[in-house]
Amino acid sequence: MAKTISLAALAVALTTTTAMAAGHCAAGKTLEDGKFTIATGNPAYYPWVLDDAPESGQGFEAAVAYAVAAEMGFAEEDVVWVRSSFDEAIQPGAKNFDVNMQQYSITPERDQVVDFSAPYYTAPMAVLVGPGATETEPTMAALKSLKWGAVGTTTAVPKLTETIQPDSDPLLYGDNADVNAALGANQIDAALFDLPTALFLSAVMIEGSKVIGQFPPDENDNPDHFGMLMEDGNPLKECVDDALAALTESGKLAEIEAQWLQDTTGVPLIK
Protein backbone atom coordinates (compact mmCIF):
# COMPACT_ATOMS: atom_id res chain seq x y z
CA MET A 1 0.00 0.00 0.00
CA ALA A 2 2.73 2.40 1.05
CA LYS A 3 4.57 1.51 -2.11
CA THR A 4 1.65 2.29 -4.39
CA ILE A 5 1.10 5.61 -2.66
CA SER A 6 4.73 6.63 -3.00
CA LEU A 7 4.75 5.48 -6.60
CA ALA A 8 1.68 7.54 -7.34
CA ALA A 9 3.19 10.46 -5.52
CA LEU A 10 6.40 10.09 -7.48
CA ALA A 11 4.41 10.18 -10.68
CA VAL A 12 2.62 13.31 -9.52
CA ALA A 13 5.88 14.90 -8.38
CA LEU A 14 7.42 14.20 -11.77
CA THR A 15 4.53 15.48 -13.82
CA THR A 16 3.61 18.55 -11.82
CA THR A 17 5.58 21.28 -10.15
CA THR A 18 3.55 21.54 -7.00
CA ALA A 19 5.05 22.88 -3.84
CA MET A 20 3.42 20.08 -1.94
CA ALA A 21 5.38 17.54 0.02
CA ALA A 22 5.73 14.33 -1.86
CA GLY A 23 3.69 11.29 -0.89
CA HIS A 24 0.51 13.07 -0.57
CA CYS A 25 -3.06 11.96 -1.14
CA ALA A 26 -4.47 15.42 -1.72
CA ALA A 27 -2.38 16.00 -4.84
CA GLY A 28 -4.53 17.20 -7.70
CA LYS A 29 -7.71 16.97 -5.66
CA THR A 30 -7.84 20.49 -4.32
CA LEU A 31 -9.35 23.51 -6.04
CA GLU A 32 -5.96 25.00 -6.64
CA ASP A 33 -3.02 22.67 -6.86
CA GLY A 34 -0.80 22.89 -3.82
CA LYS A 35 -3.28 25.02 -1.88
CA PHE A 36 -5.87 23.89 0.63
CA THR A 37 -8.89 26.20 0.60
CA ILE A 38 -10.94 26.22 3.79
CA ALA A 39 -14.16 28.16 4.26
CA THR A 40 -15.44 29.45 7.56
CA GLY A 41 -18.37 31.56 8.67
CA ASN A 42 -18.71 35.28 8.17
CA PRO A 43 -18.16 36.27 10.91
CA ALA A 44 -16.52 33.24 12.50
CA TYR A 45 -17.34 33.03 16.19
CA TYR A 46 -15.28 32.38 19.30
CA PRO A 47 -14.24 29.82 20.56
CA TRP A 48 -14.15 28.25 17.11
CA VAL A 49 -12.10 31.03 15.60
CA LEU A 50 -10.52 33.81 17.64
CA ASP A 51 -11.09 37.44 16.64
CA ASP A 52 -12.68 36.37 13.36
CA ALA A 53 -9.12 35.74 12.07
CA PRO A 54 -8.73 32.06 11.11
CA GLU A 55 -5.34 32.81 9.50
CA SER A 56 -3.88 33.08 12.98
CA GLY A 57 -4.68 29.43 13.73
CA GLN A 58 -6.19 30.61 17.01
CA GLY A 59 -9.43 29.03 18.10
CA PHE A 60 -10.57 25.40 18.00
CA GLU A 61 -11.64 25.10 14.37
CA ALA A 62 -8.76 27.22 13.09
CA ALA A 63 -6.30 25.05 15.01
CA VAL A 64 -7.92 21.84 13.76
CA ALA A 65 -7.85 23.20 10.22
CA TYR A 66 -4.10 23.83 10.35
CA ALA A 67 -3.46 20.48 12.03
CA VAL A 68 -5.43 18.66 9.32
CA ALA A 69 -3.67 20.67 6.62
CA ALA A 70 -0.28 19.79 8.10
CA GLU A 71 -1.29 16.14 8.32
CA MET A 72 -2.25 16.26 4.65
CA GLY A 73 1.11 17.75 3.76
CA PHE A 74 0.20 21.39 3.28
CA ALA A 75 2.48 24.05 4.70
CA GLU A 76 0.88 26.78 6.77
CA GLU A 77 1.15 29.32 3.97
CA ASP A 78 -0.62 26.96 1.57
CA VAL A 79 -3.83 27.16 3.57
CA VAL A 80 -6.23 29.65 1.97
CA TRP A 81 -9.25 30.95 3.91
CA VAL A 82 -12.51 32.00 2.32
CA ARG A 83 -15.86 32.91 3.86
CA SER A 84 -19.15 31.25 3.12
CA SER A 85 -22.71 31.19 4.36
CA PHE A 86 -24.62 28.00 4.97
CA ASP A 87 -26.56 28.56 1.76
CA GLU A 88 -23.43 28.88 -0.33
CA ALA A 89 -22.19 25.64 1.17
CA ILE A 90 -25.24 23.63 0.09
CA GLN A 91 -26.11 25.28 -3.22
CA PRO A 92 -25.70 23.07 -6.26
CA GLY A 93 -22.71 23.69 -8.50
CA ALA A 94 -19.03 24.37 -8.05
CA LYS A 95 -17.80 25.41 -4.61
CA ASN A 96 -15.14 27.98 -3.81
CA PHE A 97 -13.68 25.86 -1.00
CA ASP A 98 -12.17 22.43 -0.53
CA VAL A 99 -13.66 22.01 2.93
CA ASN A 100 -16.00 24.21 4.96
CA MET A 101 -15.72 24.33 8.73
CA GLN A 102 -18.35 26.15 10.71
CA GLN A 103 -19.78 23.74 13.23
CA TYR A 104 -21.76 21.82 10.66
CA SER A 105 -23.69 19.06 12.34
CA ILE A 106 -23.67 15.88 10.34
CA THR A 107 -27.22 14.75 9.53
CA PRO A 108 -28.39 12.05 7.12
CA GLU A 109 -30.51 14.57 5.18
CA ARG A 110 -27.61 16.94 4.67
CA ASP A 111 -25.35 14.03 3.80
CA GLN A 112 -27.47 13.33 0.73
CA VAL A 113 -26.60 16.71 -0.73
CA VAL A 114 -23.05 17.30 0.45
CA ASP A 115 -20.26 15.18 1.91
CA PHE A 116 -19.00 15.36 5.48
CA SER A 117 -15.64 14.39 6.87
CA ALA A 118 -15.41 12.18 9.92
CA PRO A 119 -16.50 14.19 12.97
CA TYR A 120 -13.82 16.35 14.58
CA TYR A 121 -15.89 17.27 17.59
CA THR A 122 -19.06 16.11 19.32
CA ALA A 123 -20.96 18.93 20.91
CA PRO A 124 -23.65 18.46 23.50
CA MET A 125 -26.54 20.90 23.30
CA ALA A 126 -26.72 23.31 26.20
CA VAL A 127 -29.33 25.65 27.61
CA LEU A 128 -28.39 29.31 27.92
CA VAL A 129 -30.84 31.37 29.97
CA GLY A 130 -31.14 35.13 30.18
CA PRO A 131 -30.83 37.17 33.39
CA GLY A 132 -34.51 36.70 34.24
CA ALA A 133 -34.48 32.90 34.28
CA THR A 134 -31.18 31.90 35.90
CA GLU A 135 -33.00 30.11 38.73
CA THR A 136 -34.59 27.58 36.36
CA GLU A 137 -33.96 23.98 37.39
CA PRO A 138 -32.22 21.84 34.76
CA THR A 139 -35.22 19.53 34.39
CA MET A 140 -37.37 18.93 31.34
CA ALA A 141 -40.51 20.04 33.16
CA ALA A 142 -38.99 23.39 34.09
CA LEU A 143 -37.57 23.90 30.60
CA LYS A 144 -40.95 23.40 28.91
CA SER A 145 -42.44 26.48 30.53
CA LEU A 146 -39.69 28.83 29.27
CA LYS A 147 -39.99 31.07 26.25
CA TRP A 148 -37.44 29.64 23.80
CA GLY A 149 -35.25 30.98 21.06
CA ALA A 150 -32.67 29.43 18.75
CA VAL A 151 -30.77 30.02 15.54
CA GLY A 152 -33.13 28.85 12.80
CA THR A 153 -30.45 27.25 10.64
CA THR A 154 -29.13 24.88 13.31
CA THR A 155 -29.99 21.44 14.59
CA ALA A 156 -31.08 23.17 17.80
CA VAL A 157 -34.49 23.62 16.16
CA PRO A 158 -35.45 19.92 15.91
CA LYS A 159 -33.94 19.34 19.35
CA LEU A 160 -36.19 22.08 20.67
CA THR A 161 -39.38 21.00 18.97
CA GLU A 162 -38.90 17.26 19.38
CA THR A 163 -37.11 16.82 22.72
CA ILE A 164 -38.03 19.85 24.82
CA GLN A 165 -41.44 20.55 23.24
CA PRO A 166 -41.95 23.92 24.93
CA ASP A 167 -45.41 25.18 25.86
CA SER A 168 -45.20 28.26 23.65
CA ASP A 169 -43.86 28.46 20.10
CA PRO A 170 -40.14 29.20 20.00
CA LEU A 171 -38.81 32.30 18.25
CA LEU A 172 -36.11 31.65 15.65
CA TYR A 173 -33.33 33.93 14.50
CA GLY A 174 -30.76 34.25 11.76
CA ASP A 175 -27.57 34.09 13.81
CA ASN A 176 -26.06 34.07 17.29
CA ALA A 177 -25.99 37.85 17.54
CA ASP A 178 -29.74 38.11 17.01
CA VAL A 179 -30.43 35.48 19.66
CA ASN A 180 -28.25 37.53 22.03
CA ALA A 181 -30.26 40.64 21.25
CA ALA A 182 -33.52 38.79 21.96
CA LEU A 183 -32.15 37.40 25.24
CA GLY A 184 -30.93 40.87 26.16
CA ALA A 185 -34.33 42.37 25.36
CA ASN A 186 -35.99 39.67 27.49
CA GLN A 187 -38.05 38.54 24.51
CA ILE A 188 -36.94 34.97 25.20
CA ASP A 189 -35.93 33.25 28.46
CA ALA A 190 -33.64 30.63 27.05
CA ALA A 191 -31.79 29.62 23.93
CA LEU A 192 -30.33 26.35 22.75
CA PHE A 193 -26.70 26.29 21.53
CA ASP A 194 -23.87 23.83 21.33
CA LEU A 195 -22.11 23.85 24.70
CA PRO A 196 -18.89 25.71 23.80
CA THR A 197 -20.85 28.49 22.11
CA ALA A 198 -23.26 28.70 25.05
CA LEU A 199 -20.41 28.96 27.55
CA PHE A 200 -18.75 31.68 25.51
CA LEU A 201 -21.95 33.68 25.11
CA SER A 202 -22.74 33.53 28.81
CA ALA A 203 -19.20 34.43 29.86
CA VAL A 204 -18.54 37.22 27.40
CA MET A 205 -21.59 38.39 25.47
CA ILE A 206 -24.69 38.49 27.63
CA GLU A 207 -24.40 39.95 31.07
CA GLY A 208 -26.26 38.03 33.74
CA SER A 209 -26.91 35.01 31.56
CA LYS A 210 -26.07 31.48 32.62
CA VAL A 211 -25.64 28.01 31.13
CA ILE A 212 -27.95 25.98 33.34
CA GLY A 213 -27.55 22.56 31.82
CA GLN A 214 -26.42 20.34 28.98
CA PHE A 215 -28.18 17.46 27.33
CA PRO A 216 -26.54 14.11 27.98
CA PRO A 217 -24.80 12.91 24.83
CA ASP A 218 -27.22 10.11 23.99
CA GLU A 219 -26.44 8.38 20.73
CA ASN A 220 -30.10 7.61 20.04
CA ASP A 221 -30.83 11.27 20.32
CA ASN A 222 -28.49 12.16 17.48
CA PRO A 223 -25.90 14.33 19.23
CA ASP A 224 -24.19 16.99 17.18
CA HIS A 225 -21.13 15.62 15.46
CA PHE A 226 -19.34 18.45 13.74
CA GLY A 227 -17.87 17.55 10.37
CA MET A 228 -16.08 19.42 7.61
CA LEU A 229 -18.45 19.98 4.74
CA MET A 230 -17.37 19.13 1.20
CA GLU A 231 -18.97 19.06 -2.19
CA ASP A 232 -20.84 15.82 -2.80
CA GLY A 233 -18.43 13.20 -4.09
CA ASN A 234 -15.31 15.24 -3.35
CA PRO A 235 -12.32 12.88 -3.77
CA LEU A 236 -10.59 14.76 -0.97
CA LYS A 237 -12.88 13.21 1.64
CA GLU A 238 -10.79 10.09 2.11
CA CYS A 239 -7.71 12.20 2.58
CA VAL A 240 -9.31 14.48 5.15
CA ASP A 241 -10.74 11.51 7.03
CA ASP A 242 -7.32 9.86 7.16
CA ALA A 243 -5.81 13.06 8.51
CA LEU A 244 -8.51 13.34 11.18
CA ALA A 245 -8.07 9.69 12.13
CA ALA A 246 -4.32 10.21 12.48
CA LEU A 247 -4.89 13.30 14.63
CA THR A 248 -7.34 11.44 16.84
CA GLU A 249 -4.97 8.53 17.23
CA SER A 250 -1.97 10.68 18.11
CA GLY A 251 -4.01 12.57 20.68
CA LYS A 252 -3.41 15.83 18.85
CA LEU A 253 -7.12 16.47 18.35
CA ALA A 254 -7.83 16.03 22.06
CA GLU A 255 -4.94 18.34 22.80
CA ILE A 256 -6.37 21.07 20.58
CA GLU A 257 -9.78 20.58 22.18
CA ALA A 258 -8.28 20.94 25.66
CA GLN A 259 -6.46 24.07 24.60
CA TRP A 260 -9.38 25.92 23.02
CA LEU A 261 -12.57 24.54 24.48
CA GLN A 262 -12.98 24.88 28.17
CA ASP A 263 -13.77 22.00 30.42
CA THR A 264 -17.47 21.36 30.06
CA THR A 265 -17.97 18.80 32.81
CA GLY A 266 -19.00 21.50 35.31
CA VAL A 267 -22.30 22.04 33.52
CA PRO A 268 -25.04 19.83 35.03
CA LEU A 269 -26.85 17.30 32.89
CA ILE A 270 -30.52 17.94 32.16
CA LYS A 271 -32.79 15.33 33.70
Added chain:
Amino acid sequence: MADPKAAGMTRRERYEADQRRRSLTVAATSTVLVIAAIVILVPLAPGWEKVQRSFFNGAVLADTFPKLLDAFLINVMIFAWCAPAIAVLGLLIALARDAKSPALFPLRIFGAAFTDIFRGVPVILTVYLIGFGIPGLGLPRPWNSPYIWGSLALILTYAAYVAEIFRSGIDSVHHSQRSAALSLGLSERQMMRDVVLPQAVRNVVPSQMNMLIALQKDVSLLSFIGPVEIFRQAGVFKSLLANFTPYVGAAIIFLIVTIPATRYADYLMARQMRERR
Protein backbone atom coordinates in the same frame (compact mmCIF):
# COMPACT_ATOMS: atom_id res chain seq x y z
CA MET B 1 -65.64 34.90 -39.56
CA ALA B 2 -68.55 32.55 -40.05
CA ASP B 3 -69.05 31.42 -43.63
CA PRO B 4 -72.41 33.02 -44.52
CA LYS B 5 -71.02 36.44 -43.69
CA ALA B 6 -67.76 35.92 -45.54
CA ALA B 7 -69.33 36.85 -48.78
CA GLY B 8 -70.53 40.12 -47.34
CA MET B 9 -67.10 41.16 -46.07
CA THR B 10 -65.46 44.16 -47.59
CA ARG B 11 -61.96 43.87 -48.96
CA ARG B 12 -60.70 45.77 -45.98
CA GLU B 13 -62.46 43.45 -43.51
CA ARG B 14 -61.05 40.44 -45.30
CA TYR B 15 -57.58 41.96 -45.16
CA GLU B 16 -57.88 42.71 -41.45
CA ALA B 17 -59.17 39.23 -40.62
CA ASP B 18 -56.25 37.83 -42.55
CA GLN B 19 -53.82 40.00 -40.61
CA ARG B 20 -55.34 38.91 -37.33
CA ARG B 21 -55.05 35.28 -38.26
CA ARG B 22 -51.46 35.75 -39.30
CA SER B 23 -50.39 37.53 -36.09
CA LEU B 24 -52.15 34.86 -34.05
CA THR B 25 -50.20 32.12 -35.83
CA VAL B 26 -46.92 33.99 -35.36
CA ALA B 27 -47.61 34.57 -31.65
CA ALA B 28 -48.56 30.93 -31.08
CA THR B 29 -45.54 29.61 -32.97
CA SER B 30 -43.06 31.85 -31.15
CA THR B 31 -44.55 31.02 -27.75
CA VAL B 32 -44.38 27.30 -28.46
CA LEU B 33 -40.78 27.67 -29.68
CA VAL B 34 -39.67 29.58 -26.59
CA ILE B 35 -41.34 27.14 -24.20
CA ALA B 36 -39.94 24.17 -26.11
CA ALA B 37 -36.47 25.73 -26.00
CA ILE B 38 -36.70 26.15 -22.23
CA VAL B 39 -38.13 22.70 -21.60
CA ILE B 40 -35.62 20.99 -23.86
CA LEU B 41 -32.49 23.09 -23.36
CA VAL B 42 -32.49 23.73 -19.60
CA PRO B 43 -32.41 20.03 -18.64
CA LEU B 44 -29.47 19.61 -21.04
CA ALA B 45 -27.33 21.89 -18.85
CA PRO B 46 -24.72 19.78 -17.04
CA GLY B 47 -25.82 20.94 -13.58
CA TRP B 48 -29.55 20.52 -14.18
CA GLU B 49 -29.90 17.30 -12.24
CA LYS B 50 -28.31 18.84 -9.15
CA VAL B 51 -30.36 22.00 -9.48
CA GLN B 52 -33.51 19.95 -9.85
CA ARG B 53 -32.64 17.95 -6.75
CA SER B 54 -31.97 21.01 -4.64
CA PHE B 55 -34.66 23.40 -5.88
CA PHE B 56 -37.44 21.31 -7.39
CA ASN B 57 -37.51 18.24 -5.21
CA GLY B 58 -41.02 16.82 -5.24
CA ALA B 59 -40.61 14.71 -2.11
CA VAL B 60 -39.25 17.64 -0.09
CA LEU B 61 -42.00 19.91 -1.38
CA ALA B 62 -44.76 17.46 -0.42
CA ASP B 63 -43.18 17.04 2.99
CA THR B 64 -42.81 20.71 3.85
CA PHE B 65 -45.70 22.39 2.03
CA PRO B 66 -48.40 21.86 4.70
CA LYS B 67 -46.18 23.31 7.43
CA LEU B 68 -45.30 26.23 5.19
CA LEU B 69 -49.00 26.90 4.74
CA ASP B 70 -49.41 26.90 8.54
CA ALA B 71 -46.56 29.36 8.89
CA PHE B 72 -48.14 31.54 6.21
CA LEU B 73 -51.07 32.13 8.56
CA ILE B 74 -48.69 34.17 10.71
CA ASN B 75 -47.90 36.33 7.68
CA VAL B 76 -51.59 36.80 7.05
CA MET B 77 -52.16 37.73 10.69
CA ILE B 78 -49.38 40.33 10.77
CA PHE B 79 -50.56 41.70 7.43
CA ALA B 80 -54.14 41.93 8.69
CA TRP B 81 -53.32 44.22 11.57
CA CYS B 82 -50.62 46.23 9.82
CA ALA B 83 -52.57 47.18 6.69
CA PRO B 84 -55.35 49.23 8.37
CA ALA B 85 -52.87 50.91 10.71
CA ILE B 86 -50.72 51.88 7.73
CA ALA B 87 -53.69 53.32 5.86
CA VAL B 88 -54.72 55.47 8.84
CA LEU B 89 -51.22 56.66 9.76
CA GLY B 90 -50.33 57.27 6.10
CA LEU B 91 -53.40 59.42 5.61
CA LEU B 92 -52.66 61.40 8.80
CA ILE B 93 -49.09 62.06 7.69
CA ALA B 94 -50.31 63.14 4.25
CA LEU B 95 -52.77 65.55 5.87
CA ALA B 96 -50.03 66.85 8.19
CA ARG B 97 -47.88 67.64 5.18
CA ASP B 98 -50.78 69.44 3.54
CA ALA B 99 -51.49 71.68 6.56
CA LYS B 100 -51.67 75.24 5.24
CA SER B 101 -52.02 77.24 8.44
CA PRO B 102 -48.77 78.92 9.60
CA ALA B 103 -49.41 77.79 13.18
CA LEU B 104 -49.31 74.19 12.00
CA PHE B 105 -45.89 74.58 10.40
CA PRO B 106 -44.27 72.21 12.96
CA LEU B 107 -46.73 69.55 11.82
CA ARG B 108 -45.56 69.98 8.22
CA ILE B 109 -41.94 69.68 9.30
CA PHE B 110 -42.81 66.56 11.26
CA GLY B 111 -44.60 65.02 8.28
CA ALA B 112 -41.69 65.78 5.97
CA ALA B 113 -39.09 64.44 8.42
CA PHE B 114 -41.16 61.30 8.99
CA THR B 115 -41.40 60.45 5.30
CA ASP B 116 -37.76 61.34 4.69
CA ILE B 117 -36.52 59.11 7.48
CA PHE B 118 -38.73 56.09 7.07
CA ARG B 119 -38.59 56.08 3.29
CA GLY B 120 -34.84 56.48 3.36
CA VAL B 121 -33.94 53.70 5.77
CA PRO B 122 -34.04 50.09 4.53
CA VAL B 123 -37.04 48.29 6.05
CA ILE B 124 -34.90 45.58 7.58
CA LEU B 125 -32.87 48.16 9.51
CA THR B 126 -36.01 49.71 10.92
CA VAL B 127 -37.27 46.26 11.85
CA TYR B 128 -34.03 45.49 13.69
CA LEU B 129 -33.76 48.86 15.42
CA ILE B 130 -37.34 48.98 16.63
CA GLY B 131 -37.79 45.23 17.04
CA PHE B 132 -34.78 44.74 19.29
CA GLY B 133 -34.07 48.31 20.39
CA ILE B 134 -37.32 49.32 22.06
CA PRO B 135 -37.88 46.02 23.90
CA GLY B 136 -34.24 46.32 25.01
CA LEU B 137 -35.21 49.38 27.03
CA GLY B 138 -36.68 47.01 29.59
CA LEU B 139 -40.34 46.60 28.72
CA PRO B 140 -42.08 43.79 30.60
CA ARG B 141 -43.62 40.87 28.74
CA PRO B 142 -45.85 40.73 26.73
CA TRP B 143 -45.20 44.34 25.78
CA ASN B 144 -41.74 43.56 24.44
CA SER B 145 -43.08 41.05 21.91
CA PRO B 146 -41.33 41.11 18.54
CA TYR B 147 -44.78 40.92 16.94
CA ILE B 148 -45.72 44.32 18.37
CA TRP B 149 -42.51 46.16 17.65
CA GLY B 150 -41.77 44.44 14.37
CA SER B 151 -45.26 45.36 13.19
CA LEU B 152 -44.68 48.94 14.31
CA ALA B 153 -41.52 49.07 12.19
CA LEU B 154 -43.48 47.88 9.15
CA ILE B 155 -46.29 50.32 9.90
CA LEU B 156 -43.93 53.30 10.16
CA THR B 157 -42.05 52.45 6.98
CA TYR B 158 -45.10 51.70 4.89
CA ALA B 159 -47.00 54.68 6.28
CA ALA B 160 -44.23 56.89 4.89
CA TYR B 161 -44.72 55.47 1.39
CA VAL B 162 -48.47 55.42 1.63
CA ALA B 163 -48.49 59.03 2.89
CA GLU B 164 -46.58 60.14 -0.20
CA ILE B 165 -49.07 58.36 -2.44
CA PHE B 166 -51.99 59.97 -0.61
CA ARG B 167 -50.27 63.33 -0.92
CA SER B 168 -49.86 62.91 -4.67
CA GLY B 169 -53.57 62.03 -4.74
CA ILE B 170 -54.45 65.18 -2.81
CA ASP B 171 -52.26 67.26 -5.12
CA SER B 172 -53.93 65.70 -8.14
CA VAL B 173 -57.26 67.28 -7.19
CA HIS B 174 -57.34 70.55 -9.07
CA HIS B 175 -56.98 73.68 -6.99
CA SER B 176 -60.20 75.08 -8.41
CA GLN B 177 -62.07 72.37 -6.50
CA ARG B 178 -60.79 73.78 -3.23
CA SER B 179 -61.64 77.33 -4.25
CA ALA B 180 -65.11 76.26 -5.32
CA ALA B 181 -65.71 74.45 -2.03
CA LEU B 182 -64.54 77.40 0.03
CA SER B 183 -66.64 79.81 -2.01
CA LEU B 184 -69.67 77.65 -1.24
CA GLY B 185 -69.02 78.35 2.43
CA LEU B 186 -67.44 75.03 3.43
CA SER B 187 -64.81 75.15 6.16
CA GLU B 188 -61.22 73.99 5.43
CA ARG B 189 -62.02 70.76 7.22
CA GLN B 190 -65.23 70.08 5.33
CA MET B 191 -63.50 70.98 2.09
CA MET B 192 -60.78 68.39 2.77
CA ARG B 193 -63.14 65.72 4.04
CA ASP B 194 -66.03 66.05 1.61
CA VAL B 195 -64.45 67.40 -1.56
CA VAL B 196 -60.72 66.72 -1.82
CA LEU B 197 -60.20 63.40 -0.03
CA PRO B 198 -62.96 61.40 -1.75
CA GLN B 199 -61.45 62.23 -5.14
CA ALA B 200 -57.87 61.94 -3.93
CA VAL B 201 -58.32 58.51 -2.38
CA ARG B 202 -60.11 57.19 -5.44
CA ASN B 203 -57.32 58.39 -7.68
CA VAL B 204 -54.65 56.51 -5.76
CA VAL B 205 -56.40 53.20 -5.10
CA PRO B 206 -54.41 51.31 -7.78
CA SER B 207 -51.09 52.62 -6.46
CA GLN B 208 -52.08 51.69 -2.93
CA MET B 209 -52.93 48.19 -4.14
CA ASN B 210 -49.28 47.87 -5.16
CA MET B 211 -48.22 48.92 -1.67
CA LEU B 212 -50.45 46.19 -0.23
CA ILE B 213 -48.76 43.62 -2.41
CA ALA B 214 -45.33 44.89 -1.38
CA LEU B 215 -46.33 44.84 2.29
CA GLN B 216 -47.58 41.30 1.95
CA LYS B 217 -44.07 40.24 0.95
CA ASP B 218 -42.22 42.45 3.42
CA VAL B 219 -44.08 40.93 6.36
CA SER B 220 -41.47 38.20 6.01
CA LEU B 221 -38.82 40.63 7.24
CA LEU B 222 -40.22 40.15 10.73
CA SER B 223 -38.64 36.71 10.68
CA PHE B 224 -35.32 38.42 11.43
CA ILE B 225 -36.45 39.28 14.94
CA GLY B 226 -38.03 35.99 15.90
CA PRO B 227 -41.52 35.20 14.54
CA VAL B 228 -41.47 31.91 12.68
CA GLU B 229 -43.43 32.97 9.64
CA ILE B 230 -43.21 31.29 6.26
CA PHE B 231 -39.77 32.57 5.26
CA ARG B 232 -38.14 31.47 8.52
CA GLN B 233 -39.97 28.15 8.46
CA ALA B 234 -38.70 27.56 4.93
CA GLY B 235 -35.20 28.50 6.12
CA VAL B 236 -35.40 25.98 8.94
CA PHE B 237 -36.37 23.25 6.48
CA LYS B 238 -33.66 24.39 4.10
CA SER B 239 -30.98 23.98 6.79
CA LEU B 240 -32.25 20.67 8.08
CA LEU B 241 -32.71 19.10 4.65
CA ALA B 242 -29.88 21.00 2.94
CA ASN B 243 -32.35 21.67 0.16
CA PHE B 244 -33.75 24.89 -1.26
CA THR B 245 -37.08 23.42 -2.35
CA PRO B 246 -38.91 24.80 0.75
CA TYR B 247 -38.08 28.30 -0.52
CA VAL B 248 -39.67 27.42 -3.84
CA GLY B 249 -42.70 26.18 -1.89
CA ALA B 250 -42.85 29.50 -0.03
CA ALA B 251 -42.59 31.35 -3.33
CA ILE B 252 -45.52 29.35 -4.71
CA ILE B 253 -47.65 30.29 -1.71
CA PHE B 254 -46.73 33.96 -2.12
CA LEU B 255 -47.57 33.82 -5.82
CA ILE B 256 -50.97 32.27 -5.16
CA VAL B 257 -51.76 35.41 -3.18
CA THR B 258 -49.90 38.09 -5.10
CA ILE B 259 -50.79 37.17 -8.69
CA PRO B 260 -54.56 37.69 -8.24
CA ALA B 261 -53.84 40.85 -6.24
CA THR B 262 -51.56 42.18 -8.99
CA ARG B 263 -54.12 41.39 -11.68
CA TYR B 264 -56.77 43.18 -9.64
CA ALA B 265 -54.53 46.23 -9.29
CA ASP B 266 -53.95 46.17 -13.06
CA TYR B 267 -57.69 45.97 -13.62
CA LEU B 268 -58.32 48.93 -11.31
CA MET B 269 -55.61 50.92 -13.05
CA ALA B 270 -57.04 50.16 -16.50
CA ARG B 271 -60.55 51.07 -15.38
CA GLN B 272 -59.29 54.35 -14.01
CA MET B 273 -57.55 55.13 -17.29
CA ARG B 274 -60.77 54.47 -19.19
CA GLU B 275 -62.77 56.71 -16.86
CA ARG B 276 -60.32 59.56 -17.24
CA ARG B 277 -60.42 59.50 -21.02
